Amino acid sequence: MTSSDASEPGWWDRRVVPWIVEKACRSSEILEERKRWVPRAHGRVLELGIGSGLNLAFYDAARVTRVTGIDPSAALLAKAAIRAADASVPVELVCAPAERLPFAAASFDSALVTYSLCSVDDPQRALAELRRVLVPGGELLLVEHGRAPDAGPRRVQRWLTPLWSRVGGGCQLDRDVPALLEAAGFTTELETAYSRGPRWLSYTFQGVARSPIAG
DSSP states (O other), X not given: OEEEOSOOOOHIIIIIHHHHHHHHTTOHHHHHHHHHXXXXXXXXXXXXTOTTOTTGGGOOTTTEEEEEEEESOHHHHHHHHHHHTTOSSOEEEEEOOTTSOXXXXXXXXXXXXXXXXXXXXXXXXXXXXXXXXXXXXXEEEEEEEOOOSSHHHHHHHHHHHHHHHHHTTTOOSOOOHHHHHHHTTOXXXXXXXXXXXXXTTOEEEEEEEEOOOOO
């Protein structure tokens, strides 16, 4: 099932960005990250930035009640719908921005974000929305790239991000992922490291962020 709530993107975002995203996110290294983190999702799951649905093959049907995948790209969701038909868990696809999640508070037990937080227009608002729709103490499973700890790669990130963002669907190279999560009220257990590839692109954050427990 797919519902629509996003404004019509331009030709580049409709035609080129989905191809770039699909190609970039099919590497063997990212595949291993998916195999590690996606099966940890549980209950009612929200996948933020589901894209073309590459994570759908790795959900554990014994742990997951339903996956709701959200993305602002109708073109990517069309690809995800094909994979959703073969998924071992029930899947709903929703076309909407991360900053305005069309769900009631405490609708999800866990959430998943893989290489999507880098591309949302307003990550602070998106994380605030994510915290709202998670149950108290709910888990966000995260695999993301962002701001490098070393001065050299950070300089390249600052210089390259304006162009990179224009051609890469809004992807920002230098977002401070731990700081964004902390500002949104999440507590984090993150592993950080450079993966294969250019250091300005490959600094990753992997782990679990938990929403506050009420009271």
